[in-house]
Amino acid sequence: MWAPALTSMLGVWLTAAPDVMGYGGHARLSNQLVGVWMATFGVIAMSECLRALQWVNLALGVWLISAPFLLDYSDERACGSLVVGIAAISLTFVRTPVRERFGGGWTSLLKKAEQ
Amino acid sequence: MTSTVGTRPPGWTYNPSSWSERLWLIGMAVIGFLISGYLGLYQWGIIDSVWEPFFGRGSETVLHSPLSRVLPVPDAVLGSLAYAIDAVAGAVGGTRRWKTMPWMVILFGIAVGPLGLVSVLLVTAQPLLLHAWCTLCLLSAVISIVMIGPAMDEVLASLQVLKRAKEHDRPLWTVFWKGESQAAWSR
Numbered sequence: 242m243w244a245p246a247l248t249s250m251l252g253v254w255l256t257a258a259p260d261v262m263g264y265g266g267h268a269r270l271s272n273q274l275v276g277v278w279m280a281t282f283g284v285i286a287m288s289e290c291l292r293a294l295q296w297v298n299l300a301l302g303v304w305l306i307s308a309p310f311l312l313d314y315s316d317e318r319a320c321g322s323l324v325v326g327i328a329a330i331s332l333t334f335v336r337t338p339v340r341e342r343f344g345g346g347w348t349s350l351l352k353k354a355e356q
Numbered sequence: 357m358t359s360t361v362g363t364r365p366p367g368w369t370y371n372p373s374s375w376s377e378r379l380w381l382i383g384m385a386v387i388g389f390l391i392s393g394y395l396g397l398y399q400w401g402i403i404d405s406v407w408e409p410f411f412g413r414g415s416e417t418v419l420h421s422p423l424s425r426v427l428p429v430p431d432a433v434l435g436s437l438a439y440a441i442d443a444v445a446g447a448v449g450g451t452r453r454w455k456t457m458p459w460m461v462i463l464f465g466i467a468v469g470p471l472g473l474v475s476v477l478l479v480t481a482q483p484l485l486l487h488a489w490c491t492l493c494l495l496s497a498v499i500s501i502v503m504i505g506p507a508m509d510e511v512l513a514s515l516q517v518l519k520r521a522k523e524h525d526r527p528l529w530t531v532f533w534k535g536e537s538q539a540a541w542s543r
Binding site: 256259260269270273274277278280281284285286287288290291340342343344345346347349350 | 365366367368369370472476480489501502504505506509512513515519
């Protein structure tokens with residue numbers, strides 16, 4: 242539970258960073274868009290039954306690493322994007338023990354009946 | 357009180373419809389209702405000013421933005437309506453409602469899920485379109501998002517009931533509205 246919680250904190254920072262550090266342009270757009278959704282999916286993935294949604298944050302982390310190159314910005318904004326991106330990706334691989342069982346979970350809805 | 361064992365969905369370690377799972381969700385919905393109700397009254401002009409401790413005139417900018425007036429009713433009023441549905445749909449039914457009232461559980465999930473999604477979209481719009489932040493709007497969004505995960509487990513249990521009904525060729529529509537009778541489980 243702490244890993245997605247930490248990821249959502251990264252999302253909050255990402256959202257606030259452009260206004261706190263005072264930068265604009267593509268870096269601002271990218272960070273605030275990604276930040277809000279990273280915070281959201283971090284919070285949702287804190288619930289064990291929706292833990293799988295943390296993989297959305299893996300994708301967002303990959304975007305953060307690519308963004309400085311694709312959107313062509315450098316300096317400390319690029320550095321921040323890389324650091325947060327790598328941290329978010331790493332956190333999705335943290336295995337926290339799942340305590341509860343959910344009757345096969347969401348995938349059970351797609352499976353055929355067992356005989 | 358009856359034992360919780362009989363109220364658990366098959367293959368579950370806990371009962372998602374128990375009051376300990378639901379009461380705080382209802383509480384969150386009530387707080388969300390009060391916050392967005394307050395913001396809605398401001399948008400309607402019934403209250404003259406809005407509480408904003410951090411972002412200066414941010415709340416005024418956000419709450420009087422063209423985006424908040426896309427629909428005939430201000431967005432916070434719709435938000436408070438959605439929270440009211442959350443609270444009621446969260447409260448109706450007993451601790452077996454995941455199987456006795458699938459429709460209520462699914463209505464609850466539909467109210468909580470998209471409401472949360474819309475909140476996130478509105479939060480995104482604050483800095484990107486309006487370059488302003490609104491403290492109470494953010495707090496309301498946090499409440500909506502926090503509710504999503506804990507509400508969805510109950511929805512999953514009800515969807516599993518419908519899936520089993522379909523597999524056993526029981527009338528899906530009847531199970532959706534009236535639930536699965538206790539006897540139907542013993543095979």
